[in-house]
Amino acid sequence: MSKEVFHSLLKRYLEGRCTEEEKKIVEQWYNVLDREGLPAYQESELEAMDDRLWATLSQKLDDTTETRRVSFFRRRNIQLGMAASLIAGLLLMGYLVSIDHATPDAIAREAGATLQMRQNMTLLPVSVQLEDGTRVTLAPGAVLQYPDRFAANKREVFLTGEAFFEVSKDKQRPFLVLSEDLITQVVGTSFIVKAQGAGHPSEVAVVTGKVMVSRNTEGAILRGLLTEEHQVYLTPNQRAVLDLETEELAVSLVAEPVPLSAEDAPAESIVFEFEEAPLKIVLRNLERAYGITIQPEDVNLYNCTFTGDLAGEDLETRLEFICSSVGAGHTIEGTTIRITGKGCPGKQ
Structure with a gap:
């Protein structure tokens, strides 16, 4: 503020x-x-x-x-x-x-419009298109509440359950997904929100773009505007999960990272076929392809080289091939992948 x-x-x-x-x-x-x-x-x-x-x-x-x-x-x-x-x-x-502890009624008042509700009563995903062009895919059992027209300065919806959002770009009107525990704010991007209610950890996972996630509690928005506390920023392949015991947001990689979309990927092409390539280049290509950080435990790992074709493989398979070829392993710490091992001797 x-x-x-x-x-x-x-x-x-x-x-x-x-x-x-x-x-x-x-x-x-x-x-x-x-x-x-x-x-x-x-x-x-x-x-x-x-x-x-x-x-x-x-x-x-x-x-x-x-x-x-x-x-x-x-x-x-x-x-x-x-x-x-x-x-x-x-x-x-x-x-x-x-507007701090946001509720469906508050959304309706802010928009000055009638609140609509869509509940997926089927066993398959159901798609809902909002008046701004945003598309929401509701998982079975999910409930979405939204105004029939959005406010002039922002777009707000309330979610219970799981849904995938493909938000229409509108820099003048940020898009906010409110749930019982979390507030997710974006301008134009795609992401998954899981808001299963009491007793279940809430989660936000980003597919494209960037989102800001904060707690939907008394004082959370105000404190965030003043100090930016209780907020986390997520980029593709990152997720935030609300810890039910500490009530803190823990940020980590999604379970199965995917290559960045054309919207987020670097302009230059990335190759995955290597011939005696220094490990530093191999890992750098993975970082650019997935928008994640990969760090070696020992800098001597950069002395190693890798030969192989990783095209068409998922990230976990690519990491396994690379690590096994140089006698290393890998672990995930938050949003960082660490390559563990002693590495290779340097050139004499």
């Missing part, structure tokens, strides 16, 4: 363009800041007030120290315009909280 966004919301309130619901939110956030206390302002400081308020509201989220109760409306020399600007700041915080 930038200061420009903050000022924009402040102006919106002063122009009287907030709803009754937002006014109630203002009162809730006034109570929060009222308990924490605010510095006294002089009339001459009016022009700098909104900058100070910005700093106060930004800092308060992580401030856990005991504070004294002060009523800022009772302070001497507080002008009506200053109080109005302060409430505008509260509105900003309240507005973000109102």
